Amino acid sequence: MLKNINILVTGGAGFIGSNLIESLVKEESNKVYSLDNYFTGSKENHIKGATYIKGSTKDIDKLINFKPDLIYHLGEYSRVEQSFTDIETVWEYNTLGTFQVFEFCRKHNIKVVYAGSSTKFSTDEIGKNMSPYAFAKATNTELLQNYGKWFSVKYAITYFYNVYGPREISEGKYATLIAIFKKKIEEGKPLTVVSPGTQKRNFTHVSDIVKGLLLVGERGEGDGYGLGTPESHSILEIAKMFGGKIEMLPERKGNRKGSTIDISKARELGWESKTKIEDYIKDFVENLK
Numbered sequence: 001m002l003k004n005i006n007i008l009v010t011g012g013a014g015f016i017g018s019n020l021i022e023s024l025v026k027e028e029s030n031k032v033y034s035l036d037n038y039f040t041g042s043k044e045n046h047i048k049g050a051t052y053i054k055g056s057t058k059d060i061d062k063l064i065n066f067k068p069d070l071i072y073h074l075g076e077y078s079r080v081e082q083s084f085t086d087i088e089t090v091w092e093y094n095t096l097g098t099f100q101v102f103e104f105c106r107k108h109n110i111k112v113v114y115a116g117s118s119t120k121f122s123t124d125e126i127g128k129n130m131s132p133y134a135f136a137k138a139t140n141t142e143l144l145q146n147y148g149k150w151f152s153v154k155y156a157i158t159y160f161y162n163v164y165g166p167r168e169i170s171e172g173k174y175a176t177l178i179a180i181f182k183k184k185i186e187e188g189k190p191l192t193v194v195s196p197g198t199q200k201r202n203f204t205h206v207s208d209i210v211k212g213l214l215l216v217g218e219r220g221e222g223d224g225y226g227l228g229t230p231e232s233h234s235i236l237e238i239a240k241m242f243g244g245k246i247e248m249l250p251e252r253k254g255n256r257k258g259s260t261i262d263i264s265k266a267r268e269l270g271w272e273s274k275t276k277i278e279d280y281i282k283d284f285v286e287n288l289k
Helices: 015-024 057-063 087-108 132-151 177-187 206-219 235-242 264-268 277-288
Strands: 006-010 031-036 050-054 070-073 111-117 155-160 191-194 222-227 246-249
Touching (some): 015 031, 015 206, 031 057, 087 132, 132 155, 177 277, 191 235, 206 222, 222 264
Parallel strands (some): 006 031, 006 070, 031 050, 070 111, 191 246
C-alpha cells in the first residue's frame, strides 16, 4: 500500500489516469497531483482530493515545483492508426515530453512507473516499427532502461492491453473500441468493424489495470509488467457479443493482427485480472433492455 508520499500522475485527467488517481486519494496520507495538457483529458474526470496542474510534460521542470516520491507517467499520445497523421503530436508528447519526464526523475532521484505499449509485442512482422506511435513507445522503454543503467534511475515499465471501463472516450477519433460499440448500440446504429475483424485483442478492465499500477508503484522494479487479461477475443467476436448489425470497414495501416502477452512478473506481485469482457458486455446489454 502506497502511504505518506507525494505522487504525480501525468495524464491524470485522462481515462486511465483518473481511475488511478481515484484509488490513490483513498489513502488520505498521500498527496496526489496530476499534470495534464487536456489533449484527451477532461475536467469532468477530476477527482476530489487531487491537485490538478495544466501543462505539457515537456515543461515539467517549470511546472512541478516540489519533489514527488513517485511519478506515474501515463501522459502520452496513445493511438496507433491516427499516429500516421498526428506524427508531430506524437513527437512532442511521446518523445520530447517523455524525455523531459525522465530527465526530471534523473535530476531529483524519483522512481517512475512508465506505461509502455503492448504494440511492442505485436505478432506482425514489423513489430515496434508498425506505426509512429509504436516506434515512439518502444524507443522510450529502451531509453528508460538505459537511464536505469547510466544514471541509476529507479523505474518500472508496465504494458496495458486494450483497456476499457469508466471514463473511456466514446466520441471522436480518439475513442476506444468498447466505448464506441456501447454508444452505437445505445443509438441503434451498426457496429463498425475494421477488416478483416479477426485481429485479436486482450481486453482488460481499467480497475484491473489500476490494481496492477498500485502494486508496481509500490514494489515493481525494471521492465516487463504486462497488465492484461490472458484471454484474447477477435473484434468480430466482441461485436457479436453486443448483438445488432455489423458493418465491415476497409483495412487500416498499423492495425496489428495480435500480440503476445506475458503477465508473469505482475503475477509475482500478486496481480491478476478479475473482470471478463464477456461479463461486462452481457451486463451492459441486459441493462439496456
